[in-house]
Amino acid sequence: MLGSVLGTTKILGVMGFPVSHSLSPVMHNAAIAAMGLDYVYVPLPIPVESLATAIAGLKAVQSIQGFNLTIPHKVEVIPLLDEILPIAKSVGAVNTVKRIGDRWVGTNTDVAGFLEPLKQLKYDWSSMPALILGSGGAAKAVVAACLELGCPMIHVVGRDPKKMKKFHGTMTSQLHDYNLRVHPWASIPHLLEVAGLVINATPIGMANDPHTPISELEMALLPQNAIAYDLIYTPRPTKFLQIAAARGLKAIDGLEMLINQGAIALEFWLDQPVPIEIMRQALIKQLH
Ligand code: NAP
Numbered sequence: 001m002l003g004s005v006l007g008t009t010k011i012l013g014v015m016g017f018p019v020s021h022s023l024s025p026v027m028h029n030a031a032i033a034a035m036g037l038d039y040v041y042v043p044l045p046i047p048v049e050s051l052a053t054a055i056a057g058l059k060a061v062q063s064i065q066g067f068n069l070t071i072p073h074k075v076e077v078i079p080l081l082d083e084i085l086p087i088a089k090s091v092g093a094v095n096t097v098k099r100i101g102d103r104w105v106g107t108n109t110d111v112a113g114f115l116e117p118l119k120q121l122k123y124d125w126s127s128m129p130a131l132i133l134g135s136g137g138a139a140k141a142v143v144a145a146c147l148e149l150g151c152p153m154i155h156v157v158g159r160d161p162k163k164m165k166k167f168h169g170t171m172t173s174q175l176h177d178y179n180l181r182v183h184p185w186a187s188i189p190h191l192l193e194v195a196g197l198v199i200n201a202t203p204i205g206m207a208n209d210p211h212t213p214i215s216e217l218e219m220a221l222l223p224q225n226a227i228a229y230d231l232i233y234t235p236r237p238t239k240f241l242q243i244a245a246a247r248g249l250k251a252i253d254g255l256e257m258l259i260n261q262g263a264i265a266l267e268f269w270l271d272q273p274v275p276i277e278i279m280r281q282a283l284i285k286q287l288h
Contacts, residue, residue: 083105128227
């Protein structure tokens, strides 16, 4: 339940199109209520062709303190902002914008959100090559995260050779790192034999899709200390993670990434610690 919206209420929100499925309002409004702040977080459905008008126009609305961006705006927003912080530059995508004075400042909290559950594991990442399935928007943040983690090699597989070549060119130039290789989908079995961290950054297995990007037989190829990480958070667990857990591997779903990217964004806007457990519980309740 939202608190009262007053004449003084400050506004945060999420720009996307469509945006009605977003879980961000639930998570952020739960934190805002628990903190007793005079803020509200609202969905901002903005079609692609209206993004520039919206970004410029919302600057005049003094109560708007910042916003998230989701599909399809994370890349297109970049030239419309006044400043892009280095992490967002290296990913090539912005998911969080803050009003600082009369400037829109963009950053990316997906990278840190993805890393949070891994950082708690205390592995020697320098001995764990990463295998990323998919080369879309989320895969870009995952590549930057694996680089920050210190994975010795980052392999990305995809089904479209032209897109893979473009992905490689863009990411190596943005990250100034050349331990990134792209491969066709058929290379997966060979890559699994050496992978330490396998990340599903495709929608395979989402919602009512019963498929898995990695079969049971393929999962058996992974080293015993490997980690399977699915960015998907509905269902929990996906078939991919069920197979991984049955094989005895550490399995991580996308919920912690979602929670942590949100918590880091809220901290960025408010300049104070935020109640992450309340955000987690609000999301879990909404998903059940
Ligand atoms: P995206 O930009 O649309 O990229 C999807 C990628 O998956 C593309 O590389 C696409 O390949 C590939 N793909 C789709 N269907 C495939 C199939 N049947 N076989 C092989 N590859 C396939 O989406 P995204 O934003 O990166 O999101 C990817 C997933 O991550 C989604 O499930 C999303 O919900 C999840 N996600 C979770 C979080 C979180 O906080 N937990 C955050 C962001 C995203 P093509 O380019 O060849 O089509």
